[in-house]
Amino acid sequence: MSERLKVHDIAHARAGDKGDISSISVWAYDPKDYPLLKSQLTAERLKAAYPKLLRGNVTRYELDHLHGLNFVLRDALEGGVNTSLNLDSHGKSFSYLILALEIDAPEPTSP
Amino acid sequence: MVPPMKRSVRIGCGAGFSSDRLEPAIDLAQRGALDYLVFECLGERTMAFGHRDRMLDGSKGYNPHTAQRMRAVLAACRKNGTVIVTNMGAANPLAATQLTVGIARELGLAGLKVACVEGDDVTRQIGPATALHDRDGTVRDVGLSVVGANAYLGADALLPALKAGADVIIAGRIADPSLFVAPLAFRFGWGLDDWQLLGRGTAVGHLLECGMQVTGGYFADPGFKDVPGLVDCGFPIAEVGFDGGFTVTKLPDTGGCVTTATVKEQLLYEVHDPATYLTPDVTADFSRIAIQQLETDRVQVNGADGQPRPDKLKVTIGFDGGFLAEGGISYAGPNAQARARLAGEVVWQRLSRNNALLGDLRIDMIGVNSLHGTAHMPPTDSEDVRLRVAMRSRRREDIDTMLWEVEALLCCGPAGGGGYRGTISPCVVTHSALVARDQVRPTMRMFTA
Numbered sequence: 001m002s003e004r005l006k007v008h009d010i011a012h013a014r015a016g017d018k019g020d021i022s023s024i025s026v027w028a029y030d031p032k033d034y035p036l037l038k039s040q041l042t043a044e045r046l047k048a049a050y051p052k053l054l055r056g057n058v059t060r061y062e063l064d065h066l067h068g069l070n071f072v073l074r075d076a077l078e079g080g081v082n083t084s085l086n087l088d089s090h091g092k093s094f095s096y097l098i099l100a101l102e103i104d105a106p107e108p109t110s111p
Numbered sequence: 112m113v114p115p116m117k118r119s120v121r122i123g124c125g126a127g128f129s130s131d132r133l134e135p136a137i138d139l140a141q142r143g144a145l146d147y148l149v150f151e152c153l154g155e156r157t158m159a160f161g162h163r164d165r166m167l168d169g170s171k172g173y174n175p176h177t178a179q180r181m182r183a184v185l186a187a188c189r190k191n192g193t194v195i196v197t198n199m200g201a202a203n204p205l206a207a208t209q210l211t212v213g214i215a216r217e218l219g220l221a222g223l224k225v226a227c228v229e230g231d232d233v234t235r236q237i238g239p240a241t242a243l244h245d246r247d248g249t250v251r252d253v254g255l256s257v258v259g260a261n262a263y264l265g266a267d268a269l270l271p272a273l274k275a276g277a278d279v280i281i282a283g284r285i286a287d288p289s290l291f292v293a294p295l296a297f298r299f300g301w302g303l304d305d306w307q308l309l310g311r312g313t314a315v316g317h318l319l320e321c322g323m324q325v326t327g328g329y330f331a332d333p334g335f336k337d338v339p340g341l342v343d344c345g346f347p348i349a350e351v352g353f354d355g356g357f358t359v360t361k362l363p364d365t366g367g368c369v370t371t372a373t374v375k376e377q378l379l380y381e382v383h384d385p386a387t388y389l390t391p392d393v394t395a396d397f398s399r400i401a402i403q404q405l406e407t408d409r410v411q412v413n414g415a416d417g418q419p420r421p422d423k424l425k426v427t428i429g430f431d432g433g434f435l436a437e438g439g440i441s442y443a444g445p446n447a448q449a450r451a452r453l454a455g456e457v458v459w460q461r462l463s464r465n466n467a468l469l470g471d472l473r474i475d476m477i478g479v480n481s482l483h484g485t486a487h488m489p490p491t492d493s494e495d496v497r498l499r500v501a502m503r504s505r506r507r508e509d510i511d512t513m514l515w516e517v518e519a520l521l522c523c524g525p526a527g528g529g530g531y532r533g534t535i536s537p538c539v540v541t542h543s544a545l546v547a548r549d550q551v552r553p554t555m556r557m558f559t560a
Contacts (some may be wrong), residue, residue: 012336012372014329016381019245019543025379027372053486061385066375066402072383078485081156082432082540085473085501086485093482100489 002106008099011037011043015095018082019055022091026098027068034067040103046071049101071098115299117146122291122315123348125184126150126197127322129157129174133183135323135346137367138194139528140184142362147294148188150180151320155217157345158284159539161202162234162259173210174205181214181279184211186200188278189220196269196290202259204229208558210282215279215560223560226272228282230553231261233546244425245543245552246455255430255505255540262424262477262546265391266312267303268553269293275557284427286390291349299353309393310417311355314400317357318377318412319347319387325359325377327367340366370409378402393417423545432538433505438517439477441497441530450525451476451496455525457502461516462473468513471503497530503538510535 007013010033013026026041028034043058056075063070077091078084088094123145129152139148152174153161165172174180177199188195200207208227215223237260239251250257261284270293272280275535282290292312293302301308318325326347328558331338338344345365351357359369378397382388386398396416403411442450462468475481477497480488498520502513514533521531 003282007333012332012376014380016379018381018383021383023379023435024382025376025382026279028374029372046449047163050486059383061383061398063379063385063398068375070379070382070385083503085435085471085498085503087475087477087481087501094486097483099487102406 002104004102005105006099007041007101007103008038010097013095013099015091015093017077017081017090020075020077022073022076022094023070024073024095024098025068025070027066031067036103036105037069038062041069041098041101043071045101046098050097118353120146120295120298120351121348122147122149122294122319122351124149124151124319124322124346126152126180127320127324128152128154130176131322133176133179136180137183137187138362138365139346139348140187140191143193144191145348146194146298148184148193148195149290149319150195150199151290151322153198155427155541156539158201158261158427159258159541160537162429163539165202166258170220172208173201173207173300174199177207178210178254181211182218185215185220185223185279186218189223191431194277194294196294197280198282198285198290200227200281200283202232202283204281204283211279211281211526212558212560220560223279224275224277225279225281225558225560226275227556227558228268228272228285228553229278230268230551231264231282231284231401232259233262233551234260235427236260236550237426237544241544242353243542244545250428253430253540255432258429258431258539259424260428262426262551263391264391264424264551264553265289265420266293266296270297271555272557273297275555277557287320288313288390288478289392291316291319292392295351296328303392305344306393306417306419308355310395311415313390313393313395313417314397314412314415315349315351315357315387317395318374319349322346322378323367324380325373326361326369327373330373330376334370337366342366344434355415356411356413358405358409358411369410371402371404371410374402374410389421389443391420393420422548424548424551426544426546428542428544430540432540433503434507434535436502436514436533436535437508437537438500438514438533439497439531440517440520440524440528441495442525442528443495444527445494447494447496448476448479450527451498453496454520454524454528456502458516458520463512465512468502468509472513473501475501477501
């Protein structure tokens, strides 16, 4: 029996920007939840969840010993702070796009 | 003057961006017992705005809060033997230096030595044929006029001022971490080709350069990540050992928190591959860093590494991008979303009679889809919605027409629309290029109050 969890229940994240590239790091609160994040929160999963926004390459770097993933999203800032007309042209709020995703927890996990 | 080698250095960050808070910086200056206090106040776009300011008034172009900051901390820093290092000079380090010398005299700080570091401004070396690094093509292909161009200088540019015994060092475009690497390399006698130590110093700089982002700012998420006393959040301090190991902490009796979580989030902030973080000083490697909570608000960081520095220096070129305008009007209560949507359609159609106006126009509903709307449409039954119309244009008349049509919705739009506001801001566009190191020659001039 699996349950659906929001990434926000088990992880925290921070977004940064350079030009039209957004980088978002995602960290498990509890090390025992990191394998779940690592197996389900893949670059492909992220790109598939937001195809209209993430038209460019998505690369994932893993820091296993710190229980964190770093996503680099190219062409993701609607042109970047220079040309985007998004109210949040830096994509500061984009960390919560990742935290809003749902993943399958194989067994109940306490937040 | 060569000071004795130190076993440890205490360095603080009193600003992490151009408009950062002042009070916690005063606290650091007064109570921090710091060897160095760094003010990092320069982004790519703030630099371009500095160039614009300088074009309009040759005595301007430095950080607009320079006088307030200097007036607030100079006396305490002198009393405590704390050297100030900053990039508040922005597009006019000399003017910021003269301003600071004047303030020091007013405060009776005779003999204070203020160094001005320049040489980052490479505007004259940029031409239409200069190749761009972050996109295909050349400066000519951007099709906008160049406002200014600055090379990212490294720690080496600051060393002459440190060796000459400056009390305050004012520079322009120094790479953010290099503001921290320079004093560490100077006080510990690190070689500028000791890549591992420079990588460790860069980790210090990277973690501190955004100020409160490592002490609880840009972090709180109530019920999930609670930050005590965010109102009075303190700026960070690093206690650095001669081997480049360090702890991150903050002053007692300040708000915020330093935890493994705040340090981890900041470790990868604006970093792509954690193993190759490029600065003018080194190719830093953060991929094997160890982070450990020693006690409350004290986190130890070890294990950063480094590889040789990049061959070339990065240059940011600022272009005049015209204006960015935003007009808004709000709808609330039953059917608010439908009324806001209709208002957006009406403005769009009225503006569409002049096709030129639709080129760079965006219409959002704040409270419904303004931030994440491109990615997905989260369900919301919000009955408090703000229509936002944003436009970028080099033609001021287009901007004025757009704002006029949004304001006209007050009488000529759907029912119950109120709270019109319109703003126009200057807009800069930035691109990057690369330049050979021997094309850039940092200079240092010392002034005495």
